[in-house]
Amino acid sequence: MAEAFFTGASGILCLALLLDALVGDPPRIWNRLPHPVVLFGRAIGWGEERLNDAAQSEAERRRRGVFLVALLLSGAAFAGWLLHRAVAGLPYGWLLEAAIASVFLAQRSLYDHVRAVAIGFGEDGLAGARRAVSMIVGRDPERLDEAGVCRAAIETAAENFSDGVVAPAFWYLLAGLPGLLAYKALNTADSMIGHRNARYRDFGRAAARLDDLANFLPARLSAALFWAASLVLTGADPAESYKATLRDAGKHRSPNAGWPEAAVAGALGLRLAGARIYGGETVEDAWMGDGRSEANPDDILRALSLFRHACLALLLAVALSALLLV
Known part of the structure; x- marks a missing residue:
């Protein structure tokens, strides 16, 4: 019974979620070896440097961007297939996968x-928080006040729950390791070249559009998981989480990021998103939620509690599907 549970995709994903929650990315390993996502980044950077020629027409740059994404996704999916084949025949191959x-x-x-x-x-006031938040957001931390730093951290937890946890899990369930690796390669490409500036507007269009498509369902599932988490987290408001999501998610400039952000904002009684500054340029965006915009460090801890409960809700949902399929 136990082996049957873990040999299916849902059971393997349950174990993967538990391993990640307990161990994460051990520095002793990844300080010595390049992380696979780093390798994706190097491949994308290598291709972009050679293919993204500003002297070419807009149409040609779009074609080259499509070519790079197609090459990247096929290579990542093939690597995932090779890894699956390599461990499938081994004793306890499900554990390796x-x-x-x-x-x-x-x-x-x-x-x-x-x-x-x-x-x-807590350790160094606003200066210490700015240093920490600069590691996870692209905004200029020196232009963020306390509330801005707190909102940036909470928005990161919300949005990246979708594309860093739920979407990889979704694509693993749908297409195994090939789907998981292809998704991570695409998401990395979007973060590197999927920008709306002069350099990447055309070349990165394919990466940005495909990433939006790949995250469409996971983003909405993420909001639902935050709704579920807010049902059991003391002090969270599940009704307002649901209400804010339906009211505000579609107003976000991203077709996907607004769903988890609005769900978290409503659950915690906050306002997230709004106008933000990237590289000296102001990005105008709608507010998610109608609570306090003056977030504080305690709100970061509340958001992390909601995040933990949402991760647990995901694990329980995957475990239930594994049990039903045994």
């Missing part, structure tokens, strides 16, 4: 990075 899958989940690392912002406030 779970360990591989856990590398591409971000529960522990995301929790630790966001918690570091709250710790920064």
Whole structure:
């Protein structure tokens, strides 16, 4: 019975989620070896440097961007297939596959990075929190006040729950290691070249559009998991979480990020998103939620509690599906 549970995709994912939550990304390993996502980044940077030629027409740059994404996704999916084949025939191969899958989940690392912002406030005030938040957001930390730093940390926890935890889990369930690796490669490409500036607007269009599509369902599932988490977290408001999501998510400039952000904002009685500054340029966005915009360090800790409960809700949902399939 136990072996049957763990040999299916849902059971392997359960174990991967547990491994990631308990171990995360051990520095002793990844200080010596390049993380797979780092390798994806190097491949994308290498391709972008050679293919993204500003002298080419907009149409040609779009075609080259499509070519790079197609090459990246096919290579990542093939690597995932090779890894699956390599461990499938081994004794306890399901355990090895779970360990591989856990590398591409971000529960522990995301929790630790966001918690570091709250710790920064306690150890060195606003200066310490700004240093910590600069590791996880692209905004200029020196232009963020206390509330801005806190909102940035909470927004990171919300949005990255979707594309760092739920989406990888979703694509693993749908397509195994090939789907998981292809998704992580695409998400890395979007973070590197999927920007709306002059350099990447055309070349990165394919990466940005495909990433939006790949995250469409996971983003909405993430909101539902935050609703479930707010049902059991003391002080959270599940009704307002649901209400804020339906009211505000569609107003976000991203077709996906607004769903988990609005769900968290409503659950915690906050306002998130709004106008933000990236590289000296102001990005105008709608507010998610109608609570306090003056977030504080305690709100970061509340958001992390909600995040933990949402991760547990995901684990229980996957475990239930594994039991039903045994």
